[in-house]
Amino acid sequence: MKIVNFSEQNSAINQFMAELRDKKYQQNRWLFRNNIQRVGEMMAYELSKTLEYKPKTITTPLGTIDIPLIKDDIVLATVLRAGLPFHEGFLHVFDKADNGFVSAFRMYINREHTEVGVHTEYIATQSVKNKTLILVDPMLATGGSLAAAIESLLQSGKPKAVHLCCVIAAPEGIEMVKEVLPENSTIWCAAIDKGMNEHKYIVPGFGDCGDLCYGEKLQSFRKIADK
Numbered sequence: 001m002k003i004v005n006f007s008e009q010n011s012a013i014n015q016f017m018a019e020l021r022d023k024k025y026q027q028n029r030w031l032f033r034n035n036i037q038r039v040g041e042m043m044a045y046e047l048s049k050t051l052e053y054k055p056k057t058i059t060t061p062l063g064t065i066d067i068p069l070i071k072d073d074i075v076l077a078t079v080l081r082a083g084l085p086f087h088e089g090f091l092h093v094f095d096k097a098d099n100g101f102v103s104a105f106r107m108y109i110n111r112e113h114t115e116v117g118v119h120t121e122y123i124a125t126q127s128v129k130n131k132t133l134i135l136v137d138p139m140l141a142t143g144g145s146l147a148a149a150i151e152s153l154l155q156s157g158k159p160k161a162v163h164l165c166c167v168i169a170a171p172e173g174i175e176m177v178k179e180v181l182p183e184n185s186t187i188w189c190a191a192i193d194k195g196m197n198e199h200k201y202i203v204p205g206f207g208d209c210g211d212l213c214y215g216e217k218l219q220s221f222r223k224i225a226d227k
Contacts, residue, residue, distance in 0.1 A: 039089065042089075
């Protein structure tokens with residue numbers, strides 16, 4: 001299994017990450033979503049270099065030329081809702097990919113908000129059997145929701161390869177998803193941060209990606225009732 005950490009190299013991704021982490025920049029949701037999308041586009045471009053290609057003859061007004069095109073059949077999947085702008089960035093590059101969506105989210109299971117569980121409600125996807133699965137989700141914190149998404153997607157068959165793509169990951173989350181990922185997998189991260197705090201948020205991270213993209217969500221119906 002291979003791990004790619006873009007924060008270890010110099011690229012424009014670092015500029016986007018600096019803005020995503022900035023509290024002042026986060027006040028504009030459109031700008032925040034746009035940078036999540038741009039990180040997705042650049043990561044998808046780098047990932048595209050690792051795929052298989054087959055030459056195709058293209059006819060121009062003045063002749064013909066052989067151009068290598070992606071051979072892989074791709075299923076591009078994401079975890080709702082935070083994954084939507086990240087997914088859109090990947091879709092700008094892999095515009096011919098099939099698309100899958102998983103509703104798998106974490107929720108606190110104690111009143112202190114220190115223990116986290118995972119709830120899966122919905123999955124809509126094509127078969128990933130013998131295809132290249134690209135699963136994109138901005139945050140890899142505990143890894144619980146992504147592990148659940150991976151297990152759900154793999155029920156339709158064994159993929160040719162799996163690429164798990166994140167904006168920010170915590171080491172604990174990486175170790176969690178390693179347990180469910182096939183051997184022929186690559187984890188792509190714009191940054192790997194030092195860990196999580198007591199509330200299971202990545203530190204230094206940038207906060208809750210879904211809330212920053214779309215506004216705070218009503219969580220009262222998921223809270224544990226007071227005893």
